[in-house]
Amino acid sequence: MSTEPATGSSPVTVTPEAADQAVSLLESESMDTDIAGLRLFVQQGGCAGLSYGMRFDNEPEEDDAVVEMHGLRVFVDPASMNYIGGSTLDYEGGLQGAGFHVENPKATSQCGCGESFRT
Template identity: 75%
Template structure:
């Protein structure tokens, strides 16, 4: 996996990617909430729930936890806890906007099935 000088990882073995549009939208939302984008970041996690068993969660955090994987892409810091990393390693976070819906989407190569609405998954 290649990174450029503007992108850094705390764990060089990490495989979480972020598209430029996802980073731009998240940074914009963080700034609108008065958050420090240098210290804070977007927490991406997996939780139990949904009709397929697991679902993604996202929230902004002011700082990472001690054991978090920290990935920086396009100026956005992404925090992932070790348990979630097992499910989402290799994933790409994207932001899509369209006429019918807009939002963040996780493209996860580990998923073996998703529910019909696409909100939960199984690995």
């Protein structure tokens, strides 16, 4: 398991808003935020071919990259890192609905709803 520093070059960047929301959700599930974290991954699916997935995990897997920013631990497996390395995880709220959003510089196109992408 590799732990990335909170500053400098990071495989995934987390905004303070995303970290606050995720930590709040982790705490509401009674998960230990010193060990548990948000898993960010890529899976086959969606109209553009690939889609983002997120879930809470109690701890990272052995080969995960672990990013710690703003009190949140983010776990990314090596295969997913190939697609989302350099991305930013943000949280957006508003009239259209609130939720987490991945800004991925490697995505060459996205479907209309923004749920899936192609590299």
